[in-house]
Amino acid sequence: MKTIQLKNIKKTFHLGGETVHALDGISLSVDRGDFLAIIGTSGSGKSTLMNIIGCLDQADHGEYFLEGLKVSQMDKNALADIRNQRIGFVFQGYNLLARTTALENVQLPLLYRRGKQINHPAKKAKEVLDMVGLAKRTHHEPNQLSGGQQQRVAIARALVTDPAIILADEPTGNLDSRTTEEILSLFQTLNDEGITIVLVTHEMDVAEHAKRVIDMRDGRIINNYKIAHRQYASM
Amino acid sequence: MKLRKFVISALRSITRNRMRSLLTMLGIIIGLASVIALVALGKGSQADIESEISSLGTNLIMVRPGSTNAHGVRGGAGSRSCLTMDDVTTLSKSAEHIQYVSPLIRVSSQIIAGNVNWNSTIQGINTTYPMIRNYEVAQGSFFSQRDMKVKAKVAVLGQTIVDELFPGQNPVGSRIRIGDIPFKVIGVLSEKGQSSTGDDQDDIVFVPSTTALYRMSDGKTVHDIMASATSELAMDQAKAEIASILRKNHRIATGDDDDFEIRDQAEIVSMATQVTGTLTMLLSAVACVSLLVGGIGIMNIMLVSVTERTREIGILIAVGARSSDILIQFLIEAVILSLSGGIIGVLTGIGIAFGLGKSMGTQVIVEPFMIIISVGFTAAVGIFFGYYPARKASALNPIEAMRYE
Numbered sequence: 001m002k003t004i005q006l007k008n009i010k011k012t013f014h015l016g017g018e019t020v021h022a023l024d025g026i027s028l029s030v031d032r033g034d035f036l037a038i039i040g041t042s043g044s045g046k047s048t049l050m051n052i053i054g055c056l057d058q059a060d061h062g063e064y065f066l067e068g069l070k071v072s073q074m075d076k077n078a079l080a081d082i083r084n085q086r087i088g089f090v091f092q093g094y095n096l097l098a099r100t101t102a103l104e105n106v107q108l109p110l111l112y113r114r115g116k117q118i119n120h121p122a123k124k125a126k127e128v129l130d131m132v133g134l135a136k137r138t139h140h141e142p143n144q145l146s147g148g149q150q151q152r153v154a155i156a157r158a159l160v161t162d163p164a165i166i167l168a169d170e171p172t173g174n175l176d177s178r179t180t181e182e183i184l185s186l187f188q189t190l191n192d193e194g195i196t197i198v199l200v201t202h203e204m205d206v207a208e209h210a211k212r213v214i215d216m217r218d219g220r221i222i223n224n225y226k227i228a229h230r231q232y233a234s235m
Numbered sequence: 236m237k238l239r240k241f242v243i244s245a246l247r248s249i250t251r252n253r254m255r256s257l258l259t260m261l262g263i264i265i266g267l268a269s270v271i272a273l274v275a276l277g278k279g280s281q282a283d284i285e286s287e288i289s290s291l292g293t294n295l296i297m298v299r300p301g302s303t304n305a306h307g308v309r310g311g312a313g314s315r316s317c318l319t320m321d322d323v324t325t326l327s328k329s330a331e332h333i334q335y336v337s338p339l340i341r342v343s344s345q346i347i348a349g350n351v352n353w354n355s356t357i358q359g360i361n362t363t364y365p366m367i368r369n370y371e372v373a374q375g376s377f378f379s380q381r382d383m384k385v386k387a388k389v390a391v392l393g394q395t396i397v398d399e400l401f402p403g404q405n406p407v408g409s410r411i412r413i414g415d416i417p418f419k420v421i422g423v424l425s426e427k428g429q430s431s432t433g434d435d436q437d438d439i440v441f442v443p444s445t446t447a448l449y450r451m452s453d454g455k456t457v458h459d460i461m462a463s464a465t466s467e468l469a470m471d472q473a474k475a476e477i478a479s480i481l482r483k484n485h486r487i488a489t490g491d492d493d494d495f496e497i498r499d500q501a502e503i504v505s506m507a508t509q510v511t512g513t514l515t516m517l518l519s520a521v522a523c524v525s526l527l528v529g530g531i532g533i534m535n536i537m538l539v540s541v542t543e544r545t546r547e548i549g550i551l552i553a554v555g556a557r558s559s560d561i562l563i564q565f566l567i568e569a570v571i572l573s574l575s576g577g578i579i580g581v582l583t584g585i586g587i588a589f590g591l592g593k594s595m596g597t598q599v600i601v602e603p604f605m606i607i608i609s610v611g612f613t614a615a616v617g618i619f620f621g622y623y624p625a626r627k628a629s630a631l632n633p634i635e636a637m638r639y640e
Contacts, residue, residue, distance in 0.1 A: 056553060056633050077557050084555020095550045095637060099251055109554040111240050157554070 001068050003164055003196050004030040004053060009062035011048055011219075022048040023059065024219035030165070030198065035191045037207035038200045040216035047169065049216070050200045054087055054167045055079045067164050084112050088158025092170035094150040096142045102129060102153045103138040109161050118161075128156040132186060148179035155186060165196040172206055184209045185233035209233055238567075241560075245568040248540070249575075255536065260576030262532040263616070266525025267577055267609055271584025273518050274605055276591060279598035281511040294334070294467055295367060296474060298460040298481070301494045317494045318457040320448065322484055323361070330480060332465050332473035337361035339459040340447040346440065347412040348400040355396060357413055357440045359447020360461075367463045370441075375407035375422030378443050386445045391422040393439035416450060418442070470499055526612060529576065530620040537569050537624035548628050549636025562629040569621020570614055577613030581606050 011023040022045045030036050040046040051057040052064065055071060058079075064072040066086060074082065083089075096105045106125040110118055118124050129138055132152040142150050151171060158166050168187070172180035188209060191197050199210060207213050208231045215223035249256045300317045320338060327336045340359035345352050362380055365371070378389050390411065397406055406420045427436040448454055464473035474497050481495055541548070548561060556564075585601055592599035 051634055054553075077559075080552070080555050080557040082555075083553065089553050091637065093637075095546070095553070097547055097550065100247075108551070111237070111244075112551070112554065112556045112560055161555075 001032075002029045002065070003032045003034070003067060004028070004198070005063075005065040006053075007063040009049075009052060009059045009064065011045075011052065011057070011059050011061075021219045023052070026062070026219075026221060028214065028221065028224075030196065032196055033191070033194050035187070035197045035209075035211040036199070037210035037213045038198065038216060039202060039204065039207045039213055041202060044216040045219040046200050046202075046216050048219075050167060050169050050198075053165075053198060054089060055082045080112070081114055084109055084114070085161055086164040088155075088161065088163040088166040090151070090154050090158050090166060090168040090171045092173040094142070094147070094154045094174075096150055096153055096157075098143070099141055101139050101141055102134060102145070102156075105142070105153055106156045106160050108157060113161070125156070125160055128159040129153070131159065131190075132156045146179075147175050148182055151175065151179075151183055152186065155183075155190075159190070159195075165198055166190070168197065168199045170201055171199065172201070172203075180206070181233045188233060205231070238563075241564050241567050242571070245564060245571050248544075248568060249571060252540075256572060259532055259536040259572055260529075260579065262529030263526060263573055263576035263613055264529075264580040264583060266522060266529050267580030267613065268584035268587060270518055270522035270525070271581050271601070271605065271609065272587040272591065274515060275585065275588035275599050275601045276595075276597060277511055277514055277518070278600035278602065279588075279592055281508065282600055283598050284511075285508075294463040294465075294470065294473075295500050296333075296462045296464060296470070296477065297498045298462070298477060299496045299498070300458075301492070301496055317485060318460055319455060320444070320457060322481060323457065323460055325480055325484055326460065326462065326477060327363075330462075330473070330476045332469040332476050334463045334465045335363035335367045336460065336462040337364040337367055338444045338448075338457040339364070339461055340444055340452055340456070341458050342447055342451045344414045344451070346396065346400065348406075348409065351400050353396065353399040355438055355440055357390075357442055357447060357451065359442050359444040359452070361444050364441070364461065367461050370427070371425045372422045373425035374405060375420070377422055378441075383443045383445050386449055387443060388416060388418045388446060388450070389421045389442065390418040391424060391441040392420055393424050393441075394426040394437040395435055396438065396440055397423055413440070413442075414451065470501070474499065522609070526616050529613075530573070530616040533569055533573055533576075533617060534620035534624060536572075537565065537621055538627070540568075541565065541624045541628040544628075545631060545636045545639040548631050549633045549639065552631065552633035553637060558629040560629075561631075562625045565625030565628045566618060566621050569625065570617035573613045573617030573621075574610065577610045580613075581609060 006026055006028040009023050009026040010021070013020045013022055026049060038046045038049060048057070052059050055066075059072055062072065063070065066082065069082070071079070071082060097108065103122065103125050106129055107121050110121045110124070126135070126138060129135055132155050134149060134152050134156065137145060137149060142153070145153065155166070171187075172183055175183060184206065187197055187199065197210075199207070201207050208227055208229070210227060211230065212226050213223070214221050298318065318338070323336055323338045326333060330336070337360050342357040342359065343354065344357050345354050362377065362383060365377060372391065375391070377391055378387065381387075382389050390413065392406060400406070400411065401409065406423060409420045411418050411420060424437070424439070424441070429435060448457070462473070462477065464470045477497055478493065482493065485494055487494065551561060588599045588601065
């Protein structure tokens with residue numbers, strides 16, 4: 001069973017009088033344990049694809065299966081539950097809640113969890129913070145943390161629900177080169193532990209840390225290849 | 236479980252902007268505090284009036300002459316002078332449901348004691364009058380049946396008169412002059428204070444009715460007849476009895492109107508209650524307006540808060556909050572805002588009421604019912620005015636919301 005399976009996904013936007021084909025027939029599958037980088041210039045449709053994979057948006061056409069579940073045609077509430085339990089987001093701008101401690105930020109998705117609850121939310125949150133190397137910063141608020149540390153909190157938040165995939169949208173876009181290395185190294189470690197990761201970037205040297213790359217242009221995949229010389233980030 | 240967490244997160248976001256939250260609540264606080272205070276004071280003074288009226292004697296029946304009608308020109312109430320001592324005698328002899336009856340003859344006159352003088356109303360009454368009106372003698376004694384018979388020139392003074400004419404002295408046994416007639420002071424009444432209408436009930440001089448009638452007045456006009464029914468239950472029978480006796484005495488043919496008026500305390504009580512009832516309604520209207528204004532304030536701040544936290548809402552939706560979760564979260568926040576405003580308002584109002592009540596010397600009555608209603612109403616205001624902003628928050632598109640700066 002593929003973790004992600006996209007079949008001929010299409011999405012158009014109407015801006016003013018103009019029709020933009022943001023996605024023009026994307027078919028793609030991602031295996032469990034894969035580390036996929038989606039690369040492309042701005043306007044290539046990579047963010048739209050990311051939003052659809054992340055269940056933040058619905059395709060106009062085509063089918064999307066996440067862990068065998070047919071996500072296309074699900075209603076808004078079902079999508080919210082999918083996001084909550086099966087997808088972990090990491091954004092460029094960290095998107096943490098201000099004036100809220102790291103521990104509380106990490107626990108946020110658990111607040112909206114439906115169905116089976118996680119027994120000790122605080123303990124679980126501490127565990128994932130430990131995984132990202134922030135065991136000693138659990139009670140710091142975002143403004144007391146560096147950019148790299150904030151992004152680690154965001155990654156911990158993505159991990160706390162044990163999701164099927166982690167979706168990272170330009171996760172290193174706001175970071176300096178050294179911190180970028182750290183975050184990429186963390187992703188690689190998590191991937192080595194079996195977590196499926198999809199990373200969107202426009203920088204080739206970031207993409208080269210993944211196992212596989214798809215290259216997008218004008219809403220289409222123009223290239224889909226395994227990375228020959230994978231880069232390994234060092235802490 | 237989830238609700239508890241939502242409440243905690245709402246409290247956090249309220250305390251995050253303490254000043255703003257407080258200002259938002261201020262509308263509701265002021266509105267509710269003023270209403271609670273005014274209603275508590277209103278109810279208190281109403282109770283004061285009622286207890287005072289009943290202290291006059293709940294069995295009290297007043298008979299006043301009717302208005303004159305001379306060839307179509309009608310005088311005002313009491314303009315007739317048709318009540319006589321004869322009426323009083325008949326009533327006291329033959330009415331079964333009447334316990335006490337007394338005439339009341341009013342003479343306004345100058346009272347002179349030594350080199351001081353004071354103008355007051357002299358009331359000529361029978362010995363039964365103190366029982367009807369709950370007057371008590373503090374010093375000396377009241378006049379007797381014998382004093383009545385001989386039209387004795389004796390007077391019982393109210394406390395105000397004593398203060399004016401005999402400051403710091405015991406007047407019992409002293410001589411005074413009322414107009415030209417010398418009187419002997421034989422007693423002093425205990426203090427009664429202000430009446431509900433603001434009259435000084437201690438600015439009073441009692442003399443025997445016979446003395447007032449024959450020595451100081453025209454010898455026939457009785458201004459009022461005061462009576463008390465045997466019990467509160469017998470009020471209606473007593474009034475009917477008085478009416479039939481007086482009609483007979485005054486030879487009024489069947490079908491003709493009474494030439495007198497009979498009133499009792501129940502009417503006065505209901506009148507006073509009616510006034511305060513209108514006042515309460517007016518206050519409720521003010522309360523509604525102020526809560527409306529307060530509610531709009533809450534809506535305004537909630538809208539600002541939704542806009543300000545667009546990004547945060549986007550994050551919440553991205554990590555899996557359903558629209559209904561966001562809606563409930565913001566509604567809870569609005570309700571907590573209005574409800575805490577309401578509670579603070581109620582407490583402030585009670586505080587103000589007791590403060591003012593103490594300084595004005597009126598009773599304060601805080602009804603639990605009123606508190607429950609107003610707090611419940613503020614919660615409803617929170618839901619009503621919080622719904623639109625909450626709805627707006629829950630309908631946000633997460634992709635755009637997270638991009639919002």
